[in-house]
Amino acid sequence: MKTFTLGGVHPPENKFSQNAPIRELPLPETVTIPISQHLGVPATPVVKKGDTVKTGQLIAKGEGFISANIHSSVSGTVQKVDEVIDTSGYRKKAIIIKVEGDEWEDDIDQSTDLIKDCALTPEEIIKRVNEKGIVGLGGATFPSYVKLMIPKGKKAEYLIINGVECEPYLTADHRLMMEKAEEILVGISIQMKALNVSKAIIGIENNKPDAIEHLRKLLPGYPGISVEPLKVKYPQGGEKQLIKALINREVPSGKLPIEVGCVVHNVGTSYAVYQAVQKNRPLLNRVVTVTGKSLKSPSNFMVRIGTPISQLIEEAGGLPEDTGKVVNGGPMMGKALSNLEAPVTKGTSGVLIFSSQETSRKTMLSCIRCGRCASICPMGLEPYLLAVLSDKKRDEDCEAERIMDCMECGSCLYICPSGRPLLDHIRIGKGAVGKLIRSRSH
Amino acid sequence: MSLLTVSGSPHVYTEDSVSKIMYGVVLSLIPAALVSFYFFGLAAILVTLTAIVSCLFFEFIIQKYLLKGPVTIFDGSAVITGLLLAFIVPASLPLWMVVIGSLVSIGMAKMTFGGLGKNIFNPALVGRVFLMISFPVEMNMYPKPIPMSTQLTDIISGPTPLAIVKEGVAQGENVSDLLPQVPEYVNLLMGNMGGSVGEISALAILLGGIYMLFRKIITWEIPVAYLGSVVIFAGILWQVNPEIYVDPLFHLVTGGLMLGAIYMATDMVTSPMGRWGMIVYGIGCGFLTIIIRIFGAYPEGVAFAILIMNAFVPLINRGFKPKRFGEEVKNG
Numbered sequence: 001m002k003t004f005t006l007g008g009v010h011p012p013e014n015k016f017s018q019n020a021p022i023r024e025l026p027l028p029e030t031v032t033i034p035i036s037q038h039l040g041v042p043a044t045p046v047v048k049k050g051d052t053v054k055t056g057q058l059i060a061k062g063e064g065f066i067s068a069n070i071h072s073s074v075s076g077t078v079q080k081v082d083e084v085i086d087t088s089g090y091r092k093k094a095i096i097i098k099v100e101g102d103e104w105e106d107d108i109d110q111s112t113d114l115i116k117d118c119a120l121t122p123e124e125i126i127k128r129v130n131e132k133g134i135v136g137l138g139g140a141t142f143p144s145y146v147k148l149m150i151p152k153g154k155k156a157e158y159l160i161i162n163g164v165e166c167e168p169y170l171t172a173d174h175r176l177m178m179e180k181a182e183e184i185l186v187g188i189s190i191q192m193k194a195l196n197v198s199k200a201i202i203g204i205e206n207n208k209p210d211a212i213e214h215l216r217k218l219l220p221g222y223p224g225i226s227v228e229p230l231k232v233k234y235p236q237g238g239e240k241q242l243i244k245a246l247i248n249r250e251v252p253s254g255k256l257p258i259e260v261g262c263v264v265h266n267v268g269t270s271y272a273v274y275q276a277v278q279k280n281r282p283l284l285n286r287v288v289t290v291t292g293k294s295l296k297s298p299s300n301f302m303v304r305i306g307t308p309i310s311q312l313i314e315e316a317g318g319l320p321e322d323t324g325k326v327v328n329g330g331p332m333m334g335k336a337l338s339n340l341e342a343p344v345t346k347g348t349s350g351v352l353i354f355s356s357q358e359t360s361r362k363t364m365l366s367c368i369r370c371g372r373c374a375s376i377c378p379m380g381l382e383p384y385l386l387a388v389l390s391d392k393k394r395d396e397d398c399e400a401e402r403i404m405d406c407m408e409c410g411s412c413l414y415i416c417p418s419g420r421p422l423l424d425h426i427r428i429g430k431g432a433v434g435k436l437i438r439s440r441s442h
Numbered sequence: 443m444s445l446l447t448v449s450g451s452p453h454v455y456t457e458d459s460v461s462k463i464m465y466g467v468v469l470s471l472i473p474a475a476l477v478s479f480y481f482f483g484l485a486a487i488l489v490t491l492t493a494i495v496s497c498l499f500f501e502f503i504i505q506k507y508l509l510k511g512p513v514t515i516f517d518g519s520a521v522i523t524g525l526l527l528a529f530i531v532p533a534s535l536p537l538w539m540v541v542i543g544s545l546v547s548i549g550m551a552k553m554t555f556g557g558l559g560k561n562i563f564n565p566a567l568v569g570r571v572f573l574m575i576s577f578p579v580e581m582n583m584y585p586k587p588i589p590m591s592t593q594l595t596d597i598i599s600g601p602t603p604l605a606i607v608k609e610g611v612a613q614g615e616n617v618s619d620l621l622p623q624v625p626e627y628v629n630l631l632m633g634n635m636g637g638s639v640g641e642i643s644a645l646a647i648l649l650g651g652i653y654m655l656f657r658k659i660i661t662w663e664i665p666v667a668y669l670g671s672v673v674i675f676a677g678i679l680w681q682v683n684p685e686i687y688v689d690p691l692f693h694l695v696t697g698g699l700m701l702g703a704i705y706m707a708t709d710m711v712t713s714p715m716g717r718w719g720m721i722v723y724g725i726g727c728g729f730l731t732i733i734i735r736i737f738g739a740y741p742e743g744v745a746f747a748i749l750i751m752n753a754f755v756p757l758i759n760r761g762f763k764p765k766r767f768g769e770e771v772k773n774g
Contacts, residue, residue: 006767011454089448168454240767253768325447336448352453359447365460365517366559371715375661380766382715402766410452417458418559424450
C-alpha cells in the first residue's frame with residue numbers, strides 16, 4: 001500500500017464519530033460571521049447595521065487576488081458589525097446577524113437532486129468558484145479559485161483529491177464521502193474541467209475502507225477519476241506528502257504543487273465546488289466533527305457558518321465536567337480555543353474536547369538525543385537542532401537548516417519522549433526567520 | 443466550568459517516555475544477566491547489585507547535595523549505567539573497585555557534563571576504562587565459568603579467548619594451534635567462556651537487541667554497521683593470512699563486541715542522530731575495534747573504539763544531515 005516515504009507518526013486514531021451520520025444543526029439565534037475566514041486579505045463588509053439579509057446573500061466582498069467573498073449563512077437582520085474573539089483567539093471584525101426564519105436567495109437551487117452535467121466553460125467555473133467564496137476546507141482556507149488558475153508556463157497533469165483525513169478524531173471528510181459521494185465526484189469532474197486535466201486521484205487512508213469501497217463503486221460514471229487507498233500515517237494529508245504518496249513526486253522546497261504538475265483539493269472543497277457550480281450556492285455551511293473521549297455523543301454536524309461553537313457542543317451532549325481544553329480542528333494541528341462562543345468558520349473541521357488529564361503536556365526533561373524527532377520529521381528536518389538554534393536566536397543558522405520548510409505538523413512534539421516543546425521553539429524561530437527574509441527584500 | 447487550557451498544537455503526545463525507554467533497556471538486559479549469573483554464580487550477582495546500587499546512590503548524592511536540583515534517579519538511566527558497568531568488568535573484581543567504577547561512571551562521565559542527555563562519552567565505558575588503567579591486575583583476571591557457583595574466593599581465573607589468541611600470535615604461534623585452547627564456537631555463542639560479567643553470551647545479548655529493535659529503542663543502523671564492518675575488516679586480514687589473523691566469526695562471538703555493538707554504541711546520548719551518521723559511526727567503531735584487537739596493546743578494543751567514536755559524534759551530526767524533503771527532485 002502506498003504512503004509517503006520520509007518520516008511520519010501514527011497517533012491513536014480515536015475516530016469515535018466515524019459512524020455518526022451528518023446531522024443538520026438547528027439554526028442558532030444569531031450568527032457571527034468573521035470577514036477574515038480565509039488566507040489572504042480580509043473581505044470588506046457590504047452590509048450595515050439594520051440591513052435585512054437573505055440566506056446566501058453577499059455580505060462581504062473579497063479584496064484583491066487572494067481573498068474570498070463571504071455570504072450570509074442565514075436570513076435575518078444585521079445587528080452590528082463589530083470586533084469579536086474568533087477561533088484564533090484574536091479580536092477580528094465580524095458581521096453579527098440575528099436569525100429570522102430561513103429565506104434563501106432566489107437563484108439558489110435548494111433541492112438535493114444530483115445534477116451531473118456542467119455546461120460552464122473553465123473560465124466560468126473559476127469565476128463561479130470565486131464568486132461563491134469557496135476556500136480550501138481542509139483547514140488552510142486558501143481561496144480555491146486561485147488554485148484552479150494555472151500560472152503561465154505551468155501545466156497541471158493531475159488533480160489530487162485529499163480524502164486522507166489523517167488527523168486523529170476527525171471524521172467530517174469521511175462522512176461526507178459516505179453521504180455525498182456522487183456530489184463530490186461531480187465536483188471533482190468540474191475541477192478537472194476547469195484545470196483541463198484528464199486524471200484525478202482521490203487519496204484515502206485505509207482506515208476508511210467503507211469510503212474507499214463506496215467511491216470505487218461509483219467511479220465507472222466518472223472517467224479519469226481513481227481512488228487510491230493509502231497506509232495510515234500522519235501527516236499524509238499534507239499536500240506535499242500526499243503527492244509523494246500518490247505519484248511519487250517531490251515538491252521542491254518553498255515551491256507549490258503545480259511545480260510537479262499537481263493541484264490538490266480537499267473532498268469537502270470538491271463538494272462545495274459542486275454546490276457552487278451546479279446549485280449556484282455559496283459556501284454557507286460545512287461539516288464539523290464534534291468529538292472527544294468524555295463527550296456524550298460524538299457527532300458530525302452540517303453547520304451554518306457563524307454558529308457559536310458552544311451550540312455544537314450542546315447538541316453533542318454538552319460540555320463534559322472534566323473538560324480541560326477545547327480544540328478547533330484536529331489534535332495535531334488544531335488550535336486550542338479560549339472562547340467557546342467563537343463562531344464556526346469556513347476552516348473549522350472539528351471541535352475536539354479533551355479532559356484536563358488528557359490535555360496536560362509531559363513534564364519536560366533533558367533531551368536524551370534519541371533522534372526520534374529527526375527520524376519522523378516528514379520534511380527531513382532536525383527538530384532538536386532547530387529548537388536549540390531558535391532558542392539561541394541564531395536565526396541565520398535556522399534558515400540554513402531550512403526551518404521555513406516546517407509545516408508545523410506537530411509530529412516532533414508528539415513523539416518526543418522527554419516532552420520537549422520542540423514545535424513551540426520552531427514556531428518562534430520561523431517567525432524570526434520570516435522577519436529576516438522580509439527585511440532582506442526591502 | 444473551569445478555565446480552558448490554551449497551548450500550541452499538537453494536543454496529543456506519545457505514551458512513550460524517557461523512563462519507559464530506559465526500563466525497556468533494563469528489561470532487555472535480563473537474558474544476558476541470567477546467563478552470567480548461571481556461569482559466574484553469586485559473584486556476578488554481587489558485582490551487578492553493587493554497581494546498580496552505587497550508581498543510584500552516587501547520582502542521588504550528587505543531584506541532591508551537590509547540584510541541589512531535582513532528583514531523577516528513578517528515570518532508569520542510572521540503573522542502566524550500573525548494569526552495563528557490571529557487565530563489562532570481571533565477576534571476580536573486588537566490590538570496592540566496582541564502587542569506584544560507579545563513582546567514575548556517574549560522577550565523572552555523566553554528572554559533570556550536566557546529567558542525562560548531556561554527557562559526551564558513554565558513562566559505563568568511562569568507568570571501565572578508568573578501572574582498567576587503575577587496577578590492571580584485577581581487571582585482567584577473568585574467572586573461568588563454573589555453572590551455579592556460589593564461590594566468592596579462590597576463584598580460578600584465566601585469560602579470555604581473545605587474550606589467548608593475541609598473546610599466542612605475539613609469541614609466534616599459529617592461529618590453528620591456538621584455537622583448540624579456546625572453547626568451541628557454540629560455547630562462545632552461549633557464553634560458556636571466561637570474560638566480563640555480562641558480555642559472555644552473544645546469543646542472550648542478541649536476544650535483548652531484537653527486543654529493543656522491536657520496541658524501537660534502538661534502530662538497526664549502528665549494530666549492523668558495527669558488526670558488519672568488524673566482519674569485513676577482520677575478514678580481509680583473515681584472507682591475507684589465516685595463521686596470524688583469526689577468522690571474523692571468532693571476533694564476533696568473543697569479548698565485548700556484541701554487548702558493545704548492541705548496548706554501548708547505540709547509547710542514544712552518545713551516538714549520532716541521523717541514519718547515515720549512525721552508519722559512519724558504526725563503521726568507525728568496527729574499524730577501530732579490529733585495529734586495537736589486532737595491532738593494539740590490549741586484547742580487547744571495544745571500549746576504546748566506542749569512546750573514540752563518541753568524541754566524533756558532534757562532528758558526524760554536523761556532516762551527515764538527513765535527506766530533506768524536496769531536496770532532490772525525483773519525478774516519475
